Structure formats: structure tokens, C-alpha cells
Amino acid sequence: MQNLYKKYILIQYNKGFTLVELLIVIVIMGILAGVAITVINPQGIRAKTNDGTRKGDLKKIQLALENYFTDFRGYPGTTTWVNATATGTVLSTAVVPNYIGVLPRDPSGDVTSTNPCVNNTNTYYSYRTTACSGTPCLASRYVLTARMQVDTSDNESLCSTLSNWSSVTCGAIPATVYCYGVQNP
DSSP, X not given: OHHHHHXXXXXXXXXXXXXXXXXXXXXXXXXXHHHHHHHHOHHHHHHHHHHHHHHHXXXXXXXXXXXXXXXXXXXXXXXSOEETTSTTSHHHHHHXXXXXXXXXXXXXXXXXXXXTTSOOOOOOEEEEESOEETTTXXXXXXXXXXXXXXXXXXXXXXXXXXXXXXXXXXXXXXXXXXXXXXXXX
């Protein structure tokens, strides 16, 4: 009976984990977390989400432009590239607030250039029309673009594939620049 009691006491004192066992478990959990993060790729998911937002934003601005066209039989004219969402531009003064409450902003917030023809990594919405006439200056065609973060080369709305792209004299976009665009129907 006394031997049995000693074994019971030894079992009672050996119930915990050793420091080495705990460290091994922590290292294994760290490795699994690192693998999970690389498989999930949060930056890639965020970039795709931002690109989806950009496409939706361009469709909203396009709808406002088409409503403007219905009233004026032309689009707000500018023969230079402008930031499509900046306050005070020809686009914002023409469509806000009658056709759209607020022009949507690029989700990344990076607006340092308005020319989609240059090869840089800035993201923004750009707007340009063909030559315009009258007061207000009305154009017959426009191009509205967004710089994308993820390759959209499989999409038929790539800037360089738009029929109005050549009429705004931008030329070819470098292969490293992903551009999505919409135009008047």
C-alpha cells in the first residue's frame, strides 16, 4: 500500500509541461502562422479589393456622365488629363451635386499625378475628352481611367483597348502599368 501511495504522489507532481516542451509548441505554432499568412496573402487580397472598388467607382462616375449627357448632349470637356475626383475640376463642377452626390476617391488615397500615360505607380482616377465646343464646353467622347494594382490584362476594358483611347492621344501604356478604363457608349 505504501508503494502505491508513493507512485500516486509521483504522478501528482509530474502533471505539468517542461519549458522545452512549451518552447517546441510555440515554435511549431509560429511556423504554422507564418505559412498561413503567406498562403492567405493579405496584401494581394487588399489590392484586388481596391481594384474592385476602383471599377465600381468608375461605373458610378460614368453613370453621372451619361446623365449629364442626357441633359446637355455632350460631356464636360477638357483636352488635358485631369484628376477625375478633385474638387474644382471641369468634371466635378459639372456633375456634382446634380448627377452624383460626391465623386468617389481612389481607395489608396495616392493622388500625385493625373496623367495615366506615364509609367509610375500612383493610383488615381483620370478624365479626358476629345476637343470640345460651346459654353459650357461639351465634348462628344471621353475616357475615364483608373490605375490598378493587380494585372488586369485579361479584361476587355484595358485602357489601351478602348476605342476612345487613341482619340485622346495617349499612345501605348507600358506593360508594367495596369490601367482600367471606361468610355462613352
